Amino acid sequence: MTALDFWTYGVVGATFLLYIGIAIWARASTTGEFYVAGKGVHPVANGMATAADWMSAASFISMAGLIAFNGYGASVFLMGWTGGYVLLALLLAPYLRKFGKFTVPEFIGDRYYSQAARIVAVICLILASITYVIGQMKGIGVAFSRFLETSYEMGLYIGMGIVFIYAVLGGMKGITYTQIAQYCVLILAYTIPAIFISLALTGIPIPQIGLGGNYAPGGGEISLLAKLDQVVTELGFKQYTTQVMGSTLNMFAYTLSLMIGTAGLPHVIIRFFTVPKVKDARYSAGWALVFIALLYTTAPAVGAMARLNFTDTLMVQQTETTEQGLAAFEPQPYDELPSWFKNWEKTGLLAWQDLNDDGLVQYYNDTNEATVAEAEALGFKGSEVFHRSGDSLNPGPDRDIMVLANPEIAQLPNWVIALVVAGGLAAALSTAAGLLLAISSAISHDLLKGVFAKGISEKNELMAGRIAMAGAIVVAGFLGLNPPGFAAGTVAIAFGLAASSIFPALMMGIFYKKMNNVGAVAGMLAGITVTLFYVFQHKGIFFIPGTAFLAPELGMGPDWFFGISPNAFGAVGAIVNFIVAFVVAKLTAPPPEHIQHLVEDVRVPRGSGEATSH
């Protein structure tokens, strides 16, 4: 066992004992506690737990990797996943707290006086949540595969087992307190390496400022971002600070989809039912964003610095040379690469193939014609860094390894590397648990108790919830073997589904008194249908490989709708939802008098009681 293994097992083991200890100590005993953790959760504590719940493998493990390789284009994740909190705080949280029910489908069912609306909401919620869990499974698989030095698939199976034990043991109460512990672990794990790396590259300890600082190893004459722009463009990649994701329109839609998805995801909304007062619901959203922003404003520095270090380790830029472009870099011999490269090769998420048999690792953009011409003159036969997916080799490293590999690449001490693994697992586990709880309450509380088996006992309701959780883990795990994208991309699809279905129904339920049952149901169905159609068309039906049905001959090639990518399509789905709901509501009977009074009542804070069940 190496020193690094020792540290990793030690830190991961210690944090797990802590979470499990808290979960057992606070084991849920009644259904009320299982779902919403009693009442006495302070806004700051609730904000911290919401932040842990919210920041998943997508935020922790995946996002900075996508920033590293998409530069400015990945701003959609940064703005999308924080700006949604403004919508949540201003448009939903206080009103849903006043309404005082346990689950999102319950609100929709009551507001639209319709069991059909409730069932449609449950289905949309389950689709979005399962897709979200697939993204978590990808992250958990990556973390476990590296930590246990095994293949990604094996890492995923082990992760499924851990998530199962973890989520089924405690309800929300256990989760609220464990999530506070998890937030502390994950934020330390994220910021400590960032501080070290920022110090090394810029001499500035605060990463948010370091990213705007000067590149110290080069003598401090050029800013870090300018240096990065120069290195990546010479290797044939797009300029870091200006590369867009698709097009400006696509970035606009992508950001919008993530923002309104944030405000439509059940496991986050449910958090605002647990605070004592409407006033607290408003502040809770703010506190949640404070804790989230700590990570989100650090991520751009992590991404940029990881890209620079990664590139610099493989292709060393010559200082005393008059050469320009690719010729100014020296590829390194494979045998002399640091151990992180070989460790990650074991997972299949990083791979090297010596295309020109020179024992050196060439890494550049071999789809850029100008760079390819330079490469041929140097005797390169293509970029040699890949990642495996199934049996195929894809160019570049798997983006989801960047955050975990970052401290190793930067040669930080072993305890920091171990802490990052523990943080990644904390992020993935806490979100997976929160989502699984939302899925289980949707099935046991909304479908069984609310619709199909009204007389069900509390004990059986809890049992049904746990079976639903187990089922969801198995489904998400198997779909996670062939995820529809990197973790953050997969999660973005989940947001699109929530954006196109749940958010418009909630918002119109509060702000448009005349919205009726038929309109809301038609809107949700239309929104999620167009979004699912577009996503499945690109990524396969239920993401099963080989079932994509793009039809370029009908004008339906990749991103055929105005260049909008499937990950960003939730914005279009939401607009369809709003329009369909509005038109249908105009053509059908307005909601009854008592529902309109209910809406007026929800708009005023006074008189909010405890959350109640039917």
Add this chain to the structure above:
Amino acid sequence: MTPEKRSAYWKANLWLLTILLIIWFVVSYGLGILLVEPLNNFSLGGYPLGFWFAQQGSIYTFLVLIFVYAWQMNRLDKKFDVDET
């Protein structure tokens, strides 16, 4: 509570929402996406300005917006006497 007072409270709420959401939109979609290229001609430390808004500035603005909203709404609740006791 009279219907007039109720509707005045709601109007004040909507007015506040509108102002805050305009700022929300302008900073993220405006400065961070649509106007990013012209803004990148300016810089903030080593950051191109548009890039800074997209990856840092918008997030700080969102934080301020939520706390301003919570603070103003609590004042409004008291003024219209609809706050929780």
